[in-house]
Amino acid sequence: MIRVGVNGYGTIGKRVADAVAAQPDMALVGVAKTRPNYEAEAALRRGYDLHAAIAERADAFADAGIDLAGDLDDLIEASDVVVDCCPAGIGERNRARYAAHDTPAILQGGEAADVADVSFNARANYEAVRDSDAESARVVSCNTTALSRVLAPLEEEYGVEKARVTLIRRGGDPAETDRGPINDVVPDPVSIPSHHGPDVNTVLPGIAVDTLAVKAPVTRMHTHGLNVTLESTPEAGAVRDLLEAESRVFVIPEGAGVDGGGALKDYAMDAGRPRGDLWENCVWGESIQLQGSDLYLFENVHQEADVVPENVDAIRALATDVPAVESVARTDESLGVGLESLLAEPSTGTGLVTADD
Numbered sequence: 001m002i003r004v005g006v007n008g009y010g011t012i013g014k015r016v017a018d019a020v021a022a023q024p025d026m027a028l029v030g031v032a033k034t035r036p037n038y039e040a041e042a043a044l045r046r047g048y049d050l051h052a053a054i055a056e057r058a059d060a061f062a063d064a065g066i067d068l069a070g071d072l073d074d075l076i077e078a079s080d081v082v083v084d085c086c087p088a089g090i091g092e093r094n095r096a097r098y099a100a101h102d103t104p105a106i107l108q109g110g111e112a113a114d115v116a117d118v119s120f121n122a123r124a125n126y127e128a129v130r131d132s133d134a135e136s137a138r139v140v141s142c143n144t145t146a147l148s149r150v151l152a153p154l155e156e157e158y159g160v161e162k163a164r165v166t167l168i169r170r171g172g173d174p175a176e177t178d179r180g181p182i183n184d185v186v187p188d189p190v191s192i193p194s195h196h197g198p199d200v201n202t203v204l205p206g207i208a209v210d211t212l213a214v215k216a217p218v219t220r221m222h223t224h225g226l227n228v229t230l231e232s233t234p235e236a237g238a239v240r241d242l243l244e245a246e247s248r249v250f251v252i253p254e255g256a257g258v259d260g261g262g263a264l265k266d267y268a269m270d271a272g273r274p275r276g277d278l279w280e281n282c283v284w285g286e287s288i289q290l291q292g293s294d295l296y297l298f299e300n301v302h303q304e305a306d307v308v309p310e311n312v313d314a315i316r317a318l319a320t321d322v323p324a325v326e327s328v329a330r331t332d333e334s335l336g337v338g339l340e341s342l343l344a345e346p347s348t349g350t351g352l353v354t355a356d357d
């Protein structure tokens, strides 16, 4: 059993904790939180041990009637791997603390690439990370994760001459009431490239990719428009088959009547997904088109969820000799990632309703 601690229990941390707890070869030691809010209560209801992320604030938990299992150092010491899910920038500050305990650490994509020994995406470089001496790994950001999942198979199958991607980024997560924009679409950053292209190259070094990004007043999902010049000229159907064979890419069926992120999230909830999470890239099937060797497609990315299976695989890559294919299959099966669960008859409700119904 790999003993795993999670430091930072927000959007990503709570999902990573649940995913770790679902693995047959992992045990969740506990989670570290800064304050005793509703998320702390939810962690306790799930049976997770709580640790004070900031020792001086331990009294606040006692005042709220919450028993702590220890502080952050206790959590790090008891863990074989710590997953840092703190806000961007805090992971960098925590790095020395994990090293002081000799505990390998996973950090998140809000950190700069040099925060960790290596960057990680299961589809792009699992085995390179596993076979390295890395003591820390950064799971690349949600948008970068999604791009890597599509570009890696395209590169392997056809060769990528050049990818050009426009990212329409969600303004904030649904619970982030202080984020925006509220009534605009804002280049973010206004200069090119956005961090995503260079970040793809931290896990797929050979790929030529330019990215530009805007922020939009939505909270549910990001949207990508991809234009990839391939080194050969496949049929659109072959590209679709290639993407459908990827367990972490969901090609949305034409008949589903899914026209955007709102419907996609509704779809996920109808499918019985926890928190309505979509761990997969969601590619519109009819958007996959070829003009000569230029491939076009639209996809949506659930920013709260797509990095979660990647964090689980990153733990195995740092702590075990398990091959990539086995880790990904184990993660996917334990979480229910993939088409089977998205098209399954849900335990309640009437199943997939097509546009023709």
Ligand SMILES: NC(=O)C1=CN([C@@H]2O[C@H](COP(=O)(O)OP(=O)(O)OC[C@H]3O[C@@H](n4cnc5c(N)ncnc54)[C@H](O)[C@@H]3O)[C@@H](O)[C@H]2O)C=CC1
Binding pocket: 007, 008, 009, 010, 011, 012, 013, 032, 033, 034, 053, 054, 085, 086, 087, 088, 089, 090, 108, 109, 110, 111, 141, 142, 173, 303, 304, 307
């Ligand atoms: N939310 C998203 O869409 C995605 C976020 N990421 C990255 O994941 C990381 C975490 O992001 P989120 O989960 O969205 O942030 P979040 O703000 O939802 O959660 C962070 C949690 O850490 C807690 N925290 C703050 N300071 C702390 C400290 N010193 N020690 C322990 N906990 C502390 C916060 O109270 C909060 O509960 C960031 O690097 C972010 O860029 C990556 C992919 C997607």
Ligand SMILES: O=C(OP(=O)(O)O)[C@H](O)COP(=O)(O)O
Binding pocket: 109, 110, 141, 142, 143, 144, 169, 171, 172, 196, 303
């Ligand atoms: O990893 C993410 O986005 P990114 O891939 O655009 O950096 C998450 O959506 C966090 O983005 P944020 O920095 O806008 O909170």
